[in-house]
Amino acid sequence: xxxxxxxxxxxxxxxxxxxxxxxxxxxxxxxxxxxxxxxxxxxxxxxxxxxxxxxxxxxxxxxxxxxxxxxxxxxxxxxxxxxxxxxxxxxxxxxxxxxxxxxxxxxxxxxxxxxxxxxxxxxxxxxxxxxxxxxxxxxxxxxxxxxxxxxxxxxxxxxxxxxxxxxxxxxxxxxxxxxxxxxxxxxxxxxxxxxxxxxxxxxxxxxxxxxxxxxxxxxxxxxxxxxxxxxxxxxxxxxxxxxxxxxxxxxxxxxxxxxxxxxxxxxxxxxxxxxxxxxxxxxxxxxxxxxxxxxxxxxxxxxxxxxxxxxxxxxxxxxxxxxxxxxxxxxxxxxxxxxxxxxxxxxxxxxxxxxxxxxxxxxxxxxxxxxxxxxxxxxxxxxxxxxxxxxxxxxxxxxxxxxxxxxxxxxxxx
Amino acid sequence: xxxxxxxxxxxxxxxxxxxxxxxxxxxxxxxxxxxxxxxxxxxxxxxxxxxxxxxxxxxxxxxxxxxxxxxxxxxxxxxxxxxxxxxxxxxxxxxxxxxxxxxxxxxxxxxxxxxxxxxxxxxxxxxxxxxxxxxxxxxxxxxxxxxxxxxxxxxxxxxxx
Numbered sequence: 177x178x179x180x181x182x183x184x185x186x187x188x189x190x191x192x193x194x195x196x197x198x199x200x201x202x203x204x205x206x207x208x209x210x211x212x213x214x215x216x217x218x219x220x221x222x223x224x225x226x227x228x229x230x231x232x233x234x235x236x237x238x239x240x241x242x243x244x245x246x247x248x249x250x251x252x253x254x255x256x257x258x259x260x261x262x263x264x265x266x267x268x269x270x271x272x273x274x275x276x277x278x279x280x281x282x283x284x285x286x287x288x289x290x291x292x293x294x295x296x297x298x299x300x301x302x303x304x305x306x307x308x309x310x311x312x313x314x315x316x317x318x319x320x321x322x323x324x325x326x327x328x329x330x331x332x333x334x335x336x337x338x339x340x341x342x343x344x345x346x347x348x349x350x351x352x353x354x355x356x357x358x359x360x361x362x363x364x365x366x367x368x369x370x371x372x373x374x375x376x377x378x379x380x381x382x383x384x385x386x387x388x389x390x391x392x393x394x395x396x397x398x399x400x401x402x403x404x405x406x407x408x409x410x411x412x413x414x415x416x417x418x419x420x421x422x423x424x425x426x427x428x429x430x431x432x433x434x435x436x437x438x439x440x441x442x443x444x445x446x447x448x449x450x451x452x453x454x455x456x457x458x459x460x461x462x463x464x465x466x467x468x469x470x471x472x473x474x475x476x477x478x479x480x481x482x483x484x485x486x487x488x489x490x491x492x493x494x495x496x497x498x499x500x501x502x503x504x505x506x507x508x509x510x511x512x513x514x515x516x517x518x519x520x521x522x523x524x525x526x527x528x529x530x531x532x533x534x535x536x537x538x539x540x541x542x543x544x545x546x547x548x549x550x551x552x553x554x555x556x557x558x559x560x561x562x563x564x565x566x567x568x569x570x571x572x573x574x575x576x577x578x579x580x581x582x583x584x585x586x587x588x589x590x
Numbered sequence: 591x592x593x594x595x596x597x598x599x600x601x602x603x604x605x606x607x608x609x610x611x612x613x614x615x616x617x618x619x620x621x622x623x624x625x626x627x628x629x630x631x632x633x634x635x636x637x638x639x640x641x642x643x644x645x646x647x648x649x650x651x652x653x654x655x656x657x658x659x660x661x662x663x664x665x666x667x668x669x670x671x672x673x674x675x676x677x678x679x680x681x682x683x684x685x686x687x688x689x690x691x692x693x694x695x696x697x698x699x700x701x702x703x704x705x706x707x708x709x710x711x712x713x714x715x716x717x718x719x720x721x722x723x724x725x726x727x728x729x730x731x732x733x734x735x736x737x738x739x740x741x742x743x744x745x746x747x748x749x750x751x
Contacts, residue, residue, distance in 0.1 A: 248603045248616070250696055253645045256603070479605055479616030479637070490612065535709070539696050542705045557706035564708070 183398055187406075189318025190399040194407020195414075196462030197277035198270060198369040198523045200324075200455070201516060203411045204435040206362050207418035208428050210354060212345040215412055217363045221370025222408030224566070226400050227559045228534050231541040231552065232376045233396045236383035239546040243380045243537060244476035250536040259532035260477045264470055266529050267374040269522035271466040272505045275301065276515020277459035280432040285452045291510065298506035301463050305498045310385045310484040317461030323454030328413040330442035334420045341416060351423075361577040361584050364570050365520070368527030370408070371567070374469040376533065381472040385485050390550070417442075431516065467505075471497040520583065527574040530567040538564060594683065597632070598667040599697055606637065618642035622668075622682065629725060630682040631673060654687045656742040657729060662721060663689040665738060669722065685723045685738070686748060690716060699748050720748040 206214050232243050241249075248256035278301075279293035286293075304313060343349070350359045388396060417438035418429055429435055432455065439451040468484075475482035475494045482494040509515065538560045541552045552560065578584075595601070597620050606614045618641035621634035651665035667686035673679050698704055698713040699720065723740050730739040 245605060252598075252694065253603060253618070253642060254648045257646060475613075477616075479613060481613040486612070538706060539709060542709075543697055544701070544704075545697070552705065561706045561708040 183395055185315060185319075186395055186399045187403040188322060189314055190403020191406045191410065192318040192321030192324070192457065193314065193461055193465070194404055195321065195324055195410050195458050196270070196372075196465075197273050197459050197515075197519050198372060198526075199411045200277070200414060200435060200458060201429075201432070201519050202362075202365050202369045202523055203415040204418045204429045205520075206366060207415035208422035208434075210351060210359065210362065211349075211419045211423050212341050212412075212416060213347075213349050213351070214359070214363055214366055215345040215415065216348060217366040218370060218408055218411050218415070220566070221367045222405055222411075223559070224367075224371050224563045225375055226404050227556065227563055228371070228376055228537055229379045229404065230397060230400045231556060231560065232380040232537050233383050233388070233400065234393060234550060235537065235541055235546065236380040237388040237392055237396060238390055238548065238550045239540075240384060241380075241540075241546070242384050242472065242476055243377050243533065244473040246536045246540045247533065248477050250539055251532065255532065256477060259529070260473060262529040263373045263377070263533060264473060266372070266522060266526045267377070267466050267469050267473070268501065268504065269518055269525065270372065270374060271463060271470065271501060272508045272513075273515050273519040273522050274459045274463035274466055275505050276509050276518060277432065278456060278463060279509070280515060281452055281455035281459060284433055284436070284455075291512075294509045295506055297460075297463075298502045301460070301467060302499060302502040304464055305467055305484075305502075306488060306495060310382070313461075313464055314382070317457050317464065320457030321454060321461055323450050324410050324414075324458060326439055326443065326447055326450040326454060327410060327417050330439040330447060331413050331416045331420065333442035334417070334438065336416070336420050341419070344419075355581070357577060358581045358584055360573070361524075361581045364527050364574050364577055365523045365584070367566075367570050368525075368530070368574070369523040370411070371530060372523065372526040373529050373533040374466050374526075376537065377469040377472055378465045381468070381476075381483070385483050387485070393550075467498055467501050470501050471495075524574050524578055524583075527567075527570045529571075531564070531571050534560075534564060534567055595670045595680065596667045596686065597670055597682075598694065600670075601632070601635065606635070616642075618645070625681075630668070632670065632680045632682075651688075652736040652738055654685065654723065654738045654740060656740055658742065660742065662723070662740070662742075662745065663687040663719070666690075666694065666720070682725055684725055685728070685740075686720065687723055688717060688720045690720075695720065695748070702749070714749060717748070721745050722748045 235246065236242055247259050251259065275294065275297050278297045279290045282293045283290040383396065421438040421441055422429060436448065436451045436455065439447040471494045472482055474497050480493045481491045483491060488495045540546050544551055601617055601620050604617045606617060608614050615637040617635045617637060619636035620632055621636055622630040623633040625631055653664055654662045656662060664687065665685055666688040668682045669684040669686060670680035671683040673681045695717045696713055698710050704710055724744050727740045727744045728738060729741055
């Protein structure tokens with residue numbers, strides 16, 4: 177019974193923790209402009225993150241090595257440093273966006289200006305990272321994040337033409353008013369949002385934090401293969417909700433308030449309350465995850481003691497990095513930069529940083545010196561190789577597409 | 591088969607931990623010293639910015655040439671075996687020489703079947719001319735200019751058949 181409970185808890189937190197500000201906003205925006213015609217990218221991205229999260233989780237469970245350990249071991253100090261700088265920049269950008277997201281959610285709930293909330297949120301995130309136990313952090317925020325299921329309820333309440341939605345999703349029917357380059361740009365953005373590198377840094381380091389061993393492989397796989405796809409369904413529900421409310425009006429989602437609007441339309445005040453709780457939990461949880469991920473990757477590159485499984489004084493440098501992250505994050509937001517813009521850039525840049533993260537995982541997951549009998553099977557290798565190619569294509573295309581489309585702006589005169 | 595390790599693949603960039611399992615630092619460099627018998631032994635693992643810094647510049651390996659003047663490539667790694675005659679530690683047994691200026695074999699030279707096929711095939715193709723030169727073939731190491739002179743007799747391909 178206890179085992180079943182642990183399994184269920186793991187899956188539920190995986191669902192609730194899957195969606196972050198990048199998924200939330202990118203899916204809502206894409207829904208409002210492209211309907212469900214980019215749903216296939218979410219499916220492809222979610223399968224990709226499942227493949228690599230399972231691999232990195234398995235490496236962590238069998239060899240006790242988190243991802244950035246492998247990055248430096250296999251790519252050497254030079255390329256490892258390049259990857260560190262790239263993925264840190266992206267993760268820090270995401271961290272900034274998440275803190276902004278939490279503050280915006282609080283502003284929506286309280287009507288207190290967002291700039292008053294930002295320092296408070298930064299302080300709260302730091303306090304949680306410093307004091308709260310890892311498992312508590314993951315369980316509480318993951319479970320609260322499940323409030324976002326309200327999007328699925330809202331879609332059902334809005335009583336859509338299911339056939340029409342399926343038609344859009346299955347025929348890749350790009351709306352005629354949008355150009356192909358913009359369509360591809362948002363495909364890369366959605367892909368980057370789903371496969372963002374911090375998710376594997378966090379997942380594998382979390383495995384080490386919780387002392388996974390070979391015996392935990394089944395639990396880990398259940399989290400990945402049940403929890404992540406259900407989290408992906410949440411992403412699709414968000415896209416479907418904005419498709420139904422905004423696409424017919426030709427309104428583009430630009431703010432967090434608009435992301436939540438379909439829920440308010442469908443379910444009224446109560447829905448609004450639930451969706452705000454969901455926003456708060458999802459972004460606050462992801463702020464903790466991204467903050468920790470920056471600390472994990474720097475500490476693992478330089479070999480410092482890291483993690484919340486030791487007391488903060490034993491991992492002093494790790495906690496200094498966390499504190500600096502919070503200071504930089506809050507400072508950046510107080511320059512009045514728009515958190516939503518930061519989110520948009522963070523998901524596209526994360527597509528650029530993907531290959532250098534996923535290659536070492538794939539290589540080490542095949543190395544019997546680390547993995548013994550738990551090396552990749554044929555399915556993991558076929559999918560892993562296919563995604564490596566895909567990730568390379570997305571990484572190469574991301575910046576040119578961004579420049580060509582002026583970061584996804586609508587063509588003039590529309 | 592004797593158990594061998596490669597210095598770059600198995601020692602460099604590895605995690606150092608103390609006796610209680612706390613993480614301490616990374617192996618940023620490996621120090622080798624020449625013994626009385628003229629062989630190189632691993633004498634220290636170096637750590638810290640002073641050891642890491644030079645590696646960040648991407649300094650290419652030392653050139654390896656034959657006594658006949660033919661350039662075999664650059665030193666990419668050194669193969670280590672446990673020291674004989676009861677001494678602890680590792681002794682350099684062979685040089686791994688690559689024509690590629692940068693990049694390593696990522697461990698793919700060790701097993702022919704190691705997957706995934708795509709990555710394995712690519713790495714093996716890039717490093718198909720890599721060679722292994724036994725230490726007994728090394729005639730001279732010029733520490734000043736950094737050239738390593740070897741006889742070409744026992745040079746063999748690196749990749750496992």
